[in-house]
Amino acid sequence: MASQLRIYVPPHPLIRHWLTIAREQHTPVPLFRTAMQEMGKWLTYEAVRELLPVQAVNVETPLATAAGQVIDQEIPIAFVPILRAGLAMLEGCQSVLPAAHVFHLGLVRNEETLQASCYLDRLPHQFDPQMLILIVEPMMATGGSIMTTLQLLSDRGADLGKIRIINALCAPPALQLINQKFPTVQIYSACIDEVVNEKGWIVPGLGDAGDRSFGT
Known part of the structure; x- marks a missing residue:
């Protein structure tokens, strides 16, 4: 039986709130950037809820010994932000996992062919x-x-089953491609919009996330 792509749209009110702020065309640059950071934080929180390995420990409180759990530091964790727009969400993501590695990847889309x-x-x-x-x-x-990113990761030995995508907005064409080739990857998105226009823009979307984050 073929694997089925797993995409999660968490029903968190803060995610919905900040997505709405980001969609509004008159939101100023600093507030838009805050919205992207906040979505990055809460989506990362949701993505690692059942992903992070923990180990049992005992700690000494001021009164007694207590059993607890800490994150297993032996398992490496990394963010791969896709530039430019990925930088807008990265700070929020790092607030959840401040010790994670960061490997930058810069991609640009040809506006005629839509290829990266x-x-x-x-x-x-x-x-x-x-x-x-x-x-x-x-x-x-x-x-x-x-797709370019996932292929690069796969070619360099990454376990696709241990990859999560932190995403503000997605659309069916991208999801279909991922499902066809990388169905074990999991996606955590604030929303799925149903339309991609002839220019490759998500509708209603929120415009160009990179331009709006950096005021360009």
Whole structure:
């Protein structure tokens, strides 16, 4: 039986709130950037809820010994923000996992062919197969950038079953491509919009997340 792509749209009121703020065309740059950071934080929280390995420990409180759990530091964790827009969400993501590695990947989309090309690659030559990887990609419309990223990760030894995508908005064309080739990857998104127009833009969407984050 074929695997089925798993995409989660958490019903968290703060995620819904900040997505609405980001959609509004008159939201000023600083507030838009805050909205992206907040979505990054809460979506990362949801994505690692059942992902992070823990180990049992005993600690000494001021009164007695108490049993507890801490994150297993032996398992490496990394963020892969897709530039530019991924940087807008990264700070919020890092607030949840401040010790995680960060491997930057810069992709640019040809507006005529809608194909992505790489201009910056700071990924490891070979990934530790135990590494938990969270790709930070705010917008997934036609799927060009995310498919390029997933193929690079796969070629360099990443375990696709340990990859999560942190995403503000996605659309069916991208989801269909991921499901066809990388169905074990899990996606945590604030919303799925149903339309991608002839220019490759998500509708109603929120515009260009990179431009709106950096005021360009």
